Amino acid sequence: MTDDVRPVPTAGPPPTPVRIEERLHPLTPFVNLWIGVVALGWFVVSSVLQGDPIWNDLGEMRERLQDMPWWVFLVAGGVVIGLGTGYWSWWTTRFVIDDQEFRLENTGAFQESKRIAFSRIQSVDVTQPFAARLLGLAQVKIDVGADDGATLSFLKRSRATEIRDYLMTRATGRTATTSEPGREASAWDDTAQGDQVLVRLNPGEIILSAFATMDIWFLMLAFAVPWVLGWLFDWSVLAWGGGMAGLALAILGSLSKRLFGQFNYTLARTPAGLRITRGLFTLRSQTIPVHRVQAVETRQPLLWRWLGRARLDITVLGLGGEDSESLSSSTIYLPFGTPAQVQVALAAIWPGLRLEELRFTRTPERARWLDPLQWEWMGFAVDDQVLVVRRGWLHRRQIVVPHARLQSVELSQGPFERRLGLASVTAKTTDLMGMGAISHLDAPHARALALAEMDRARAARVDELLDPPGLRTAAVEADPAGVVLVGVPDIWTPATAPLPTSLPAPVEVAQGGSADAS
Amino acid sequence: MQSQPPEFMPPPRPQDGAPPTTPVAAPPYAPAAPPYEPQQPPVAPPFVPDPMLAGPPEGGVEPFAPPSEAWRRVSPKLTTVKRISSSIWSFIVFVPAALILWFVVPPEEPVRWAGPAWLALGVAWWVWRWFRAKRLVASYGWARRDKDLCIVGGLWFRNLEVVPFGRMQVVKVSSGPLLRAYGLANIELVTAAAATNGIIPGLPADEAKALRDLIIGLSDAEGSGL
Numbered sequence: 001m002t003d004d005v006r007p008v009p010t011a012g013p014p015p016t017p018v019r020i021e022e023r024l025h026p027l028t029p030f031v032n033l034w035i036g037v038v039a040l041g042w043f044v045v046s047s048v049l050q051g052d053p054i055w056n057d058l059g060e061m062r063e064r065l066q067d068m069p070w071w072v073f074l075v076a077g078g079v080v081i082g083l084g085t086g087y088w089s090w091w092t093t094r095f096v097i098d099d100q101e102f103r104l105e106n107t108g109a110f111q112e113s114k115r116i117a118f119s120r121i122q123s124v125d126v127t128q129p130f131a132a133r134l135l136g137l138a139q140v141k142i143d144v145g146a147d148d149g150a151t152l153s154f155l156k157r158s159r160a161t162e163i164r165d166y167l168m169t170r171a172t173g174r175t176a177t178t179s180e181p182g183r184e185a186s187a188w189d190d191t192a193q194g195d196q197v198l199v200r201l202n203p204g205e206i207i208l209s210a211f212a213t214m215d216i217w218f219l220m221l222a223f224a225v226p227w228v229l230g231w232l233f234d235w236s237v238l239a240w241g242g243g244m245a246g247l248a249l250a251i252l253g254s255l256s257k258r259l260f261g262q263f264n265y266t267l268a269r270t271p272a273g274l275r276i277t278r279g280l281f282t283l284r285s286q287t288i289p290v291h292r293v294q295a296v297e298t299r300q301p302l303l304w305r306w307l308g309r310a311r312l313d314i315t316v317l318g319l320g321g322e323d324s325e326s327l328s329s330s331t332i333y334l335p336f337g338t339p340a341q342v343q344v345a346l347a348a349i350w351p352g353l354r355l356e357e358l359r360f361t362r363t364p365e366r367a368r369w370l371d372p373l374q375w376e377w378m379g380f381a382v383d384d385q386v387l388v389v390r391r392g393w394l395h396r397r398q399i400v401v402p403h404a405r406l407q408s409v410e411l412s413q414g415p416f417e418r419r420l421g422l423a424s425v426t427a428k429t430t431d432l433m434g435m436g437a438i439s440h441l442d443a444p445h446a447r448a449l450a451l452a453e454m455d456r457a458r459a460a461r462v463d464e465l466l467d468p469p470g471l472r473t474a475a476v477e478a479d480p481a482g483v484v485l486v487g488v489p490d491i492w493t494p495a496t497a498p499l500p501t502s503l504p505a506p507v508e509v510a511q512g513g514s515a516d517a518s
Numbered sequence: 519m520q521s522q523p524p525e526f527m528p529p530p531r532p533q534d535g536a537p538p539t540t541p542v543a544a545p546p547y548a549p550a551a552p553p554y555e556p557q558q559p560p561v562a563p564p565f566v567p568d569p570m571l572a573g574p575p576e577g578g579v580e581p582f583a584p585p586s587e588a589w590r591r592v593s594p595k596l597t598t599v600k601r602i603s604s605s606i607w608s609f610i611v612f613v614p615a616a617l618i619l620w621f622v623v624p625p626e627e628p629v630r631w632a633g634p635a636w637l638a639l640g641v642a643w644w645v646w647r648w649f650r651a652k653r654l655v656a657s658y659g660w661a662r663r664d665k666d667l668c669i670v671g672g673l674w675f676r677n678l679e680v681v682p683f684g685r686m687q688v689v690k691v692s693s694g695p696l697l698r699a700y701g702l703a704n705i706e707l708v709t710a711a712a713a714t715n716g717i718i719p720g721l722p723a724d725e726a727k728a729l730r731d732l733i734i735g736l737s738d739a740e741g742s743g744l
Binding site (some may be wrong): 198269305317365407409410411412413414415418423428429430443446450451454457458461 | 582585666675676681709711712
């Protein structure tokens with residue numbers, strides 16, 4: 001009923017399960033309407049500052065009201081209505097967390113009771129929009145993979161992290177009770193005692209990354225060219241046209257999105273999974289269970305190749321779009337990393353993965369006819385945990401897909417591929433629309449790869465059933481040597497295996513397998 | 519083909535007995551990302567041929583050969599269904615547009631001749647689909663490969679989709695009025711990956727239901743959705 005039903009750790013050795021049943025924080029409607037509240041407050045304050053407080057003489061209220069600008073009424077009305085409905089929904093919403101269930105109940109005009117099974121939770125995010133952060137509040141977003149997660153906004157920050165830790169622990173299949181005291185997390189980057197910071201980007205890197213994207217330079221070019229032309233030829237209309245302001249805003253928006261959104265990026269290993277924290281004003285804290293990662297894509301545009309940096313994107317069921325910068329989760333795993341940081345970030349997910357030991361098999365040279373730009377970079381490699389696929393030309397991409405997450409495999413062949421004796425294999429996981437395609441392999445080998453990949457996927461799946469990975473994280477954590485930093489010469493494994501030139505035509509393979517003498 | 523089965527399974531894990539190939543002296547883990555310093559110029563690792571590419575691949579050289587037994591083909595009645603439906607679609611797409619072009623556009627406009635041209639194109643397309651239907655239907659098939667279901671199909675763009683039973687979330691049996699008139703049904707497999715394209719068209723209705731029950735049973739036994 002009230003806010004002070006806190007889980008008090010009991011003295012007895014078997015902690016009695018505590019049932020949390022409470023409302024959200026009472027300031028919630030204010031935070032949701034903070035712009036309106038601030039505007040109204042500013043109006044009142046400014047009227048006071050002008051030495052003419054609004055309540056000076058109520059007798060002249062009618063005249064004063066008529067003098068007021070129209071928008072004050074609009075804002076005031078909006079704020080009043082908003083606060084009213086906000087408090088109504090605050091009063092009728094409550095959530096229940098105990099050892100059995102998580103439930104969110106709304107008993108307003110529409111009665112709704114939402115119960116989420118712990119095992120369905122894909123990830124839990126804690127977000128602090130700027131206004132909420134100033135008040136020490138936070139939002140908890142529970143992602144279940146489908147559209148229908150649950151959002152608790154807003155809670156006290158310590159309560160939010162406590163609930164997050166509990167839910168994530170239960171999501172990995174381990175037992176926990178709500179009676180365990182929450183861990184004190186830092187307000188700056190949400191790290192608690194015992195978390196292991198793996199990667200932290202300093203502001204210089206973030207600024208460099210903001211200027212290292214092509215679209216910034218295109219926007220600047222679009223901004224500068226008419227300006228210079230106008231200056232040269234004295235076209236004042238062109239120089240000061242209305243589009244300029246929009247372009248400038250676009251540039252500033254793009255820059256600030258990267259600067260403020262990714263500021264103080266921190267990747268840490270916590271008992272509940274990997275935690276990504278970022279944001280200068282709005283703090284976003286994502287927690288991802290390692291065994292829920294469907295794929296990781298390394299991307300390196302041309303400019304970044306010269307700078308020696310790369311970006312990692314992650315596919316977890318239910319995460320938002322690539323650049324979703326709203327309150328929903330982002331898929332950016334590492335926004336801007338050196339080779340060593342990329343290696344650490346990948347090894348945090350797959351402890352045994354050594355990119356430098358992978359043997360890449362390139363597409364055969366006759367694939368040049370079909371893909372003259374990409375063929376040299378395309379290829380794949382396999383190790384006992386993952387399938388690694390490369391594609392791209394100027395913008396290099398490398399996708400790491402764990403065998404255990406594979407959903408299906410497709411072998412396909414178009415008319416031109418058939419003429420050249422080639423075929424393509426596509427590894428499919430959730431959300432990975434066609435990105436796992438290994439194009440233009442030698443046809444029989446493509447078939448062998450597709451079938452072998454199914455076998456590996458099944459072996460990995462059986463492995464997971466016998467030894468649930470959610471319970472395995474503790475063991476990994478106890479072994480910090482899982483992250484090995486041998487000299488990483490480059491983000492990419494240095495040389496691709498020189499197979500393609502000597503790769504036999506399909507007919508020769510049938511006669512005898514002696515054609516692979518490097 | 520079966521004399522030397524290639525080593526498809528992943529290399530054994532370190533704890534399986536064999537000592538690790540590279541003695542890795544793991545440095546104590548440093549919490550902050552250590553400064554990156556390039557040590558040696560990149561050395562190409564010694565080339566070891568992928569064991570997967572060593573011998574003749576499983577199933578021979580023909581990439582779309584059946585994985586275990588022969589492909590189980592779909593019902594030849596699907597040919598008739600395909601012909602009827604392509605006739606209907608060709609009629610809808612080509613005939614009204616051609617008639618409108620011919621009768622509505624004034625005779626002096628040369629655009630008018632696009633009408634007959636469109637109609638000729640339609641007839642050509644229809645004839646092509648008519649004769650193609652038989653081979654297209656003959657290309658569809660499915661087979662069971664141990665714990666996976668394989669679906670093959672297509673003539674120009676050929677496809678072999680391998681879906682593990684353990685990954686199937688929904689199995690749909692559906693048939694429209696035309697299919698039902700010929701006693702046929704489609705089977706569609708849904709996995710968590712939206713890209714999975716698991717449709718077996720035009721199975722006899724009894725076989726479709728039997729296959730659905732088989733798949734459901736096997737996926738229950740294998741079961742892991744994500």
